Amino acid sequence: MAPDTKQPLAVEEISAQEAFEEIEGGVVLIDTREPYEAAEARIEGGKLIPPATLIATIEETAPDKSARTIVYCRSGIRSATAAEQMMELGYTDVVSVAGGILDWQALGLPVVTEAKLTDEQRNRYSRHTLLPEVGASGQVKLLEAKVLLLGAGGLGAPTALYLAAAGIGTIGLVDDDVVDASNLQRQVIHNTERIGDSKTSSARKTIEALNPDVKVREYNYRLDSGNILETIADYDIIVDGADNFPTRYLLNDASVRLNKPVVSASILSFDGQISTFVPHEGPCYRCLYPSPPPPELAPSCSANGVLGVMAGVMGLLQANEVIKLVLGIGEPLVGRLLLYEALGTRFTELKVRRDPACPICGPDAVEVPESELGAFPDYEAFCGGHVGS
Numbered sequence: 511m512a513p514d515t516k517q518p519l520a521v522e523e524i525s526a527q528e529a530f531e532e533i534e535g536g537v538v539l540i541d542t543r544e545p546y547e548a549a550e551a552r553i554e555g556g557k558l559i560p561p562a563t564l565i566a567t568i569e570e571t572a573p574d575k576s577a578r579t580i581v582y583c584r585s586g587i588r589s590a591t592a593a594e595q596m597m598e599l600g601y602t603d604v605v606s607v608a609g610g611i612l613d614w615q616a617l618g619l620p621v622v623t624e625a626k627l628t629d630e631q632r633n634r635y636s637r638h639t640l641l642p643e644v645g646a647s648g649q650v651k652l653l654e655a656k657v658l659l660l661g662a663g664g665l666g667a668p669t670a671l672y673l674a675a676a677g678i679g680t681i682g683l684v685d686d687d688v689v690d691a692s693n694l695q696r697q698v699i700h701n702t703e704r705i706g707d708s709k710t711s712s713a714r715k716t717i718e719a720l721n722p723d724v725k726v727r728e729y730n731y732r733l734d735s736g737n738i739l740e741t742i743a744d745y746d747i748i749v750d751g752a753d754n755f756p757t758r759y760l761l762n763d764a765s766v767r768l769n770k771p772v773v774s775a776s777i778l779s780f781d782g783q784i785s786t787f788v789p790h791e792g793p794c795y796r797c798l799y800p801s802p803p804p805p806e807l808a809p810s811c812s813a814n815g816v817l818g819v820m821a822g823v824m825g826l827l828q829a830n831e832v833i834k835l836v837l838g839i840g841e842p843l844v845g846r847l848l849l850y851e852a853l854g855t856r857f858t859e860l861k862v863r864r865d866p867a868c869p870i871c872g873p874d875a876v877e878v879p880e881s882e883l884g885a886f887p888d889y890e891a892f893c894g895g896h897v898g899s
Contacts, residue, residue: 521593522605526613529580538572538579542592543611546645547584550632551611551621556582564592568599575601582607582614625650631723635677643839649677653723655836658682658745660733660761662709664816665751665775667699668825669832674717674724676833681717682745683710684729696818733757735886738764747835749828750774755802756889762787762795763886766870773831773843775824780817780852782824785843785862786831789871792844797865817852824850 524532533539533555541548541556548558557571572579579601583589589606596604607614615621615629625646627635631653638644638652655678659666662685673681687709689700697709704712710728717726729741733752738760742748748765750772752758758774765772766789774795775784787794827848834840849858866872 519594519597521590521597523586523590523608524580524605526607526609526617526619529582529607530614530617530619532578532580538574538577540568540572540579540581540589540592542581542583542588544642546642546647547640549624550627550639550646551615551623553582553611553614554620554622559592561588561592565595565599568596572601575599576603579604580607581605582610584610585612586610631677634721634723638676644837648837648839651836652677652833653679655747656680656682656745657747657749657832657836658684658742659749659751660684660757661751661753662697662699662713663687663693663751663753664696664777664821665825665828666749667697667713668822669749669751669828670713670717671699671720672826672829673832674721676829677721677723678832678836679723680725680727680745682727682729682741683713684731684733684741685709685713686730686732696816696821698822733760735760735889738886739768742770743768745770747832748772749832751825751828758795759802760886760889763870765789766794771835773828773835775828777816777820777824779814780820782820782850782852783847784824784827784831784850785847786835788835788842788844793862793864794868794871796870797868798847798862800865800868820850820852823852 533553539553539556541552541558542561542564544560545558559567559571579596581589581593581604586606586608589610593604593606611621623646627646627649632639635649638649639646657673657678657680659670659681662670662683666683666685670681670683689704689707689709689712691705693700694702699716700709700712708730710730714726714728717724731737733741742764748761748770750758750761752761761772769789771786771788773786775782785798831842834842845862847860847862849860864871869875
């Protein structure tokens with residue numbers, strides 16, 4: 511038997527401007543992309559047929575094989591393939607748009623979008639919206655999200671940078687400290703010129719320069735039992751980068767009361783750990799640590815030191831957890847404690863279960879009356895005044 515020597519059909523291509531002029535006169539327009547791409551931006555009047563279903567459905571969608579038919583995709587590659595497939599099915603007047611909708615938009619030609627993104631935002635977040643798990647609708651969720659960061663230091667710095675780059679619409683920063691030269695080895699959101707400035711102000715300037723879409727709120731004070739409920743109430747997710755145990759326990763108890771997810775991480779020397787606490791879906795911080803460790807077993811970074819890149823590794827993992835929670839994708843670290851050891855570059859995962867005897871999230875936890883929501887125990891006494899990691 512002679513080998514199959516069938517040659518590919520020559521596909522005619524037209525420019526985006528030529529396609530626009532023809533569409534004005536009336537043609538069959540086929541959009542051969544995925545639904546999430548079409549949600550970002552599409553040409554009005556086009557019929558969406560994803561590449562995987564084109565052969566099976568094109569004849570039903572476009573029954574007249576002699577009609578002038580224009581096919582487009584993102585850049586012109588998939589549409590050329592689709593046009594060739596249609597020609598093999600007997601379509602006699604089909605063309606592909608060279609450069610696809612990218613060229614179309616570059617010319618300023620009109621598009622329809624289902625998501626509330628500006629042209630500038632569609633360009634800025636294009637690598638997000640290309641992901642089926644994100645898409646234009648997911649990017650809108652990110653832009654509408656409100657995330658509060660406890661600490662604008664080692665963990666807060668990389669977390670804030672990547673949440674801002676991702677387009678988290680509102681970022682709150684809680685920190686009462688100022689930038690010190692010793693911070694700059696790991697707190698990458700600050701710089702030498704800002705030594706002596708408040709960390710919240712320094713971080714805000716960097717975020718605003720990175721992404722003008724992001725609104726930054728500064729809270730230049732330490733959290734305590736008198737201000738925590740008011741501070742966290744307006745946020746969807748809390749990122750815990752606190753440097754002391756009293757604040758961590760206070761945050762845990764307040765976040766459970768207000769049903770706020772917390773992404774918590776800590777670092778020391780060459781080690782880090784991270785977990786995500788979603789009230790009533792998994793354990794809380796007290797389930798993991800019913801009581802703080804003694805000071806000699808958990809020295810502070812200022813006393814024991816920390817590898818600078820540890821802040822980056824764990825901070826970026828925190829940012830990743832936040833994005834998954836906002837988008838509702840993937841598997842957050844709920845009920846899991848992830849440990850990272852830098853010298854061996856090893857991750858270890860431990861399962862964490864809810865403590866049925868937990869006084870905060872357990873089934874027998876005492877429900878606090880609304881009139882007493884601000885009543886918290888003395889966490890300084892509970893933790894022995896210990897400063898943590």
